Structures are given as structure tokens and as C-alpha cells.
Amino acid sequence: MLPPFSSLLILLIIAKSTQHIARIEYAGAPSTNSTDIMSYESTCLECVCYAFSSSNSSNYRSFNCYTNDKTCVFFADDLSSMLQIDLNSNFFFTKAEPMYIPIWNTTGINVTTAGSALNQTNHPYGLFIPANSDSLYIADSDNDRILKWLPGATSGILLAGGQGKGWNTTQFNSPREVCLDRDENLYVADSGNYRIQRFDYGSFISQSIAGNGSYNAIGNSFGNILGLGVDLYYNVYVSEYNLARVTKWIRNGTSGIRVAGDGTQGNTPSQLNVPTAFYTDPITGTLYIPNQGGHCVTKWLPGSSYGITVAGVCGQSGTNETLLTSPKCVTFDKYEYMYVVDGVGGGRILMFLPNSLVAIPIITNGLNNPISIAVDTQLTIYVSDWGNNRIVKYILLK
Structure with missing residues (x-):
């Protein structure tokens, strides 16, 4: 040798x-x-x-x-x-190559403050940034509207809702999640109305593509919606936290197909435990699902009947870099680094390098029950700081 x-x-x-x-x-x-x-x-x-x-x-x-x-x-x-x-x-x-470890300024900058003007939000929930874009989409839940925030803007653009709480095609009832398909059609989880609405590009009028407005576990119905995603083939994915499942809705379909969870809360590989705002791989349809009740993130491959733990230990909460407490959202950046909104303390933001189960803490203070996260092409991090009625961003230092 x-x-x-x-x-x-x-x-x-x-x-x-x-x-x-x-x-x-x-x-x-x-x-x-x-x-x-x-x-x-x-x-x-x-x-x-x-x-x-x-x-x-x-x-x-x-x-x-x-x-x-x-x-x-x-x-x-x-x-x-x-x-x-x-x-x-x-x-x-x-x-x-040596792994790139980004570093952020941990002093956040307010994008929005509390209120109902176009530069304000009221208990904002889901955030979404399309691939190869830096435009931010906000589910402004208690204002019953969807805002679009262009890079460098000081106020948002009203895309949908804002007509008061209601049921018609221009109204919402506590929208929780928002996303876009490859044609820039807008999808909204109208959670209080138990339905998913689609707005064709440029339209202010929606059509229901899933859900009939009733709370139910069967047919064209939903339980409590906390997650939404869409893939390149216009398949829509919805998580229902109280029904412990994620369903897939094929374009023009009339009912959902369960693709994650067996419908019972738990911490076994076949179960979900209060699934929240998940990430959808737009190409493969692979799902990364935070289990708020199970204190872990699980990865579900298409066609699989079980999840693979990629963060935390299912059934065990904790505050260190290998454990989670009530995770609420997961997303990825252009390097395929995974970001998790975790519930430790007032809330923290964690980053996981590919194939790592050990988190790198990014933001550990200054938040009050953060709900969602989005990362743009410049690795600017946006967080919906629900308890502070604001969107806050963190700028990359290097």
C-alpha cells in the first residue's frame, strides 16, 4: 500500500x-x-x-x-x-467541493407591520417564492387576502381577496397557504371555507378545484388545511392536520388520493402526526412534511406507504440541534439546503445540509410563533412571524 x-x-x-x-x-x-x-x-x-x-x-x-x-x-x-x-x-x-455554509445577519428587517394597509399584514400564514424568482407571495390570513411583494418594494400588490370574509369567488375565510404552478396560476388554501381555490394568471376571480365547503374526511371534502403544494403536472397536494394525511388532487379530479399518512395520528413510519406546511418537489412529487405533533420532518417518495425521517426524532421533542419541537414549516433553497420553522421558545429557524440530521441554528430569538418560511435566489430568508403580525426578512452576509 x-x-x-x-x-x-x-x-x-x-x-x-x-x-x-x-x-x-x-x-x-x-x-x-x-x-x-x-x-x-x-x-x-x-x-x-x-x-x-x-x-x-x-x-x-x-x-x-x-x-x-x-x-x-x-x-x-x-x-x-x-x-x-x-x-x-x-x-x-x-x-x-467544500460545503458552503451561508451566514445571515440575525437582526431581522420588517417587511410588513401589523394592520390592513398594503404594507401591513394581520396574522400572516403561508409564504411562497417561485423557483428562479424573488417575488414573495403572502397568505395574509386575518385580512382574508393574498399579497405579492416584488423585490425591493415597500408595499404589496393585492392579488386576490381583500373583499371581506366570505364564500364567493372573490373572497376568503382565513386563507392559510398560497403557491403557484409553472404557468403562474395562483392556488390558495381557503382553510375556513374548506376548499382550494385557483386563480388563473391575472384573474381576480377564482374557481374551486378541490373541496365543497364542508368539513368531512371523505369525497370532495377537507378537514383542517395547513399545507398546500403543486407540482409541474398541476397535481395539487393538501395536508389536513386533524386528519393526519396529505392528499393529492389530480387536475380536474373530483376527489383526493391519500399519498402520505394512514389517516391516524402517530409516530410510526406509516403515520403523520399533525402535518403542517410541507414542501413539494415540483419535479418528482416527493413531499417533505413537518409533523407538528410528532416533532420531526418526514420525506415521502411518490407511491410509498411510509415516510423517512430527515429531521428530528419522531415522538421525541427537544431543543438541541438533533431534536425538534412542534415544527410548522419546511422549505428548500437553490443548494437543496432544508429550512425548518421550529417551535422551541418563541420559535427558531434551523438549516439542514443535504443528508444531515444535525441542524445549524440560524435565528434563535426575536420571533413570536413563526408559521412559515421562504428563501429567495439571494438566500434572503422571509419568515411569517404570526404572533408579531409581520413578515420579517434576514439578509445573507456571506
Whole structure:
């Protein structure tokens, strides 16, 4: 085996998208577990292009490049710990880039204050920022309206509602969540009316696409709605916290299909426990669901009958970086970092790096029962600070 600091080793870092490629000269990994071999004409870089191109990058992690017969042997694993001295070989392998850890100014800036003017909110609930956009959409619950906030604006634009509490096509009763589809049609969880409303782009008049206005657990009915999402195929997802389920409503469908939870509150993999404002992967339909009663976040793949815990420990509350207390909302940024609104103290905002169960606390004071979170392309964080009747934002420092 090669000594750890062999003078024969030369490390060459070549930038490649979100990873690096490293080369170790005069070294090779045992090649008995690979039958994928190619010949090259001039240099080993031909094998680099083949092994780590976009079409093959999921297949190979390393390879030996033999200079004596101009061949390369490819491996699906990083075998750098198994290297042997080989004067006829160069060993290439992929190296992940150092993880970027963003830092925010933890002194928040008020976007809105308490009230009913267009620069104010009254117990705001759900927030939504479309992909590749910095426009903020607000479910201003107790003002029974939806506001749109453009980047840098000092007041919002009234998109829907604001006509007093009611049932008609221009009114809401305590809207809790808002989202957009890829055509910028607006979807609103009109929770007090037990229905989901869609506003075609530019329209101030809605149509009911799910729910008939009655509280029920069957048919075209809802329980208490706290989460809403839509995917690229116009499928709508709704969480009902008292019915411990998330249902999927196919476009023009007349009833929902249960896609998460078995309908009973609990902490087993097949159950949800007071599901709240979840995140919908628009491409795959994968759901990331906060369990407010279960103190965890679970991931539900399409077609699965059970969830996978991705934050917290289901059934156990706590205040440290591995436990949650009554999480209320989850979202992701452009780096696929996950953000959780947690209920510890007055409320805190946590960030989880990909595949990590250990949180990085971002905001730990100054909030009063935060409900929802959204992150724009500049990593500005917006929080609906429900108890303070405001939207507050936190600016990225680096």
C-alpha cells in the first residue's frame, strides 16, 4: 500500500461544476472488480471526459489510467484508500467541493407591520417564492387576502381577496397557504371555507378545484388545511392536520388520493402526526412534511406507504440541534439546503445540509410563533412571524 505522505503523490485539482477531480501519479487501485475498460489516443484526460461527463457521472467515481498500454479501468466507487504503487498508472477520482455554509445577519428587517394597509399584514400564514424568482407571495390570513411583494418594494400588490370574509369567488375565510404552478396560476388554501381555490394568471376571480365547503374526511371534502403544494403536472397536494394525511388532487379530479399518512395520528413510519406546511418537489412529487405533533420532518417518495425521517426524532421533542419541537414549516433553497420553522421558545429557524440530521441554528430569538418560511435566489430568508403580525426578512452576509 502507498504510505500516507508518499513523495510519489501529486494532487491535481481540476474544477468541474460542483465537484473536483483529483489525480494521484504513479498509483492505481486494484482492478479486479471492474470490467469497464476503454482505450485512449493521447492523454488520460480523454478518460476524465468519459468518466465524469454529465452522461456518465452517476456511474463512475474513479479510474486507473495506464500509460504503458493507453487504457483506463473505471470504478463505481472511490477506491483511493486501496491504492498501490504503480509506475505505469495514474489514479483519478472525484472530490466533493467544500460545503458552503451561508451566514445571515440575525437582526431581522420588517417587511410588513401589523394592520390592513398594503404594507401591513394581520396574522400572516403561508409564504411562497417561485423557483428562479424573488417575488414573495403572502397568505395574509386575518385580512382574508393574498399579497405579492416584488423585490425591493415597500408595499404589496393585492392579488386576490381583500373583499371581506366570505364564500364567493372573490373572497376568503382565513386563507392559510398560497403557491403557484409553472404557468403562474395562483392556488390558495381557503382553510375556513374548506376548499382550494385557483386563480388563473391575472384573474381576480377564482374557481374551486378541490373541496365543497364542508368539513368531512371523505369525497370532495377537507378537514383542517395547513399545507398546500403543486407540482409541474398541476397535481395539487393538501395536508389536513386533524386528519393526519396529505392528499393529492389530480387536475380536474373530483376527489383526493391519500399519498402520505394512514389517516391516524402517530409516530410510526406509516403515520403523520399533525402535518403542517410541507414542501413539494415540483419535479418528482416527493413531499417533505413537518409533523407538528410528532416533532420531526418526514420525506415521502411518490407511491410509498411510509415516510423517512430527515429531521428530528419522531415522538421525541427537544431543543438541541438533533431534536425538534412542534415544527410548522419546511422549505428548500437553490443548494437543496432544508429550512425548518421550529417551535422551541418563541420559535427558531434551523438549516439542514443535504443528508444531515444535525441542524445549524440560524435565528434563535426575536420571533413570536413563526408559521412559515421562504428563501429567495439571494438566500434572503422571509419568515411569517404570526404572533408579531409581520413578515420579517434576514439578509445573507456571506
